[in-house]
Amino acid sequence: MQEKEIRIINRLGLHARAAARLVTLTSRFESRIELGRNGQMVNAKSIMGVMMLAASKGTSLKLVAEGPDEEEAVRAIEELVNNRFDEEE
Amino acid sequence: MTIGLLLITHGDTGARLLDTARTMLGVCPIETEALGVSFDCDPDAVLAEAERLAERLGNGDDGLLVLTDMYGSTPANIACRIQQRHHARVVAGLNLPMLVRVLNYPTLSLDELTEKAVSGGRDGVVVCQKPEGA
Numbered sequence: 001m002q003e004k005e006i007r008i009i010n011r012l013g014l015h016a017r018a019a020a021r022l023v024t025l026t027s028r029f030e031s032r033i034e035l036g037r038n039g040q041m042v043n044a045k046s047i048m049g050v051m052m053l054a055a056s057k058g059t060s061l062k063l064v065a066e067g068p069d070e071e072e073a074v075r076a077i078e079e080l081v082n083n084r085f086d087e088e089e
Numbered sequence: 090m091t092i093g094l095l096l097i098t099h100g101d102t103g104a105r106l107l108d109t110a111r112t113m114l115g116v117c118p119i120e121t122e123a124l125g126v127s128f129d130c131d132p133d134a135v136l137a138e139a140e141r142l143a144e145r146l147g148n149g150d151d152g153l154l155v156l157t158d159m160y161g162s163t164p165a166n167i168a169c170r171i172q173q174r175h176h177a178r179v180v181a182g183l184n185l186p187m188l189v190r191v192l193n194y195p196t197l198s199l200d201e202l203t204e205k206a207v208s209g210g211r212d213g214v215v216v217c218q219k220p221e222g223a
Contacts (some may be wrong), residue, residue: 015115023193048190048209
């Protein structure tokens with residue numbers, strides 16, 4: 001199982017389009033992937049689940065992945081978040 | 090699964106929600122149509138149009154999911170009548186979270202997708218917390 005803390009750094013936070021991009025990415029992996037904050041974990045392959053985190057800029061999220069491609073999944077998610085979901089700011 | 094999705098709503102509510110969801114997701118993985126019902130419409134004429142769309146969208150054997158905005162209203166009554174002649178399920182209470190959740194699960198069966206629509210619509214109603222530091 002992989003566990004990592006990731007920080008949301010884009011200006012708009014984990015808004016709807018960013019959540020959609022994240023879910024598109026996570027859905028490619030076989031592993032179970034969850035994101036959470038304040039003890040609430042959600043399925044990172046569910047756009048509604050991800051949006052329920054209401055994660056604005058600066059929010060730290062716990063990322064948990066478990067399965068055959070867990071390492072690759074965590075790497076890809078970190079990259080997407082650190083690239084600000086390919087947004088300009 | 091080749092489920093069709095039909096939105097039957099007051100005015101252009103459904104079309105606007107669909108545009109928003111499509112822009113948000115970047116794709117629309119389920120074939121979807123929006124049918125607007127005006128206050129001065131002839132319900133029988135709208136039903137005929139709805140039947141035509143249902144025929145096209147529900148052409149596969151997997152069925153048709155119909156989402157409508159307000160239970161008991163004319164659009165919802167038309168939506169319910171679709172079930173008489175088509176393999177369809179109807180969910181009232183359409184909102185953006187419901188639509189987004191449905192479009193998130195294009196491979197589910199009609200019954201499973203119906204459950205997702207209901208949970209998405211319900212889970213999207215939230216009392217929002219004051220932002221930290223506000």
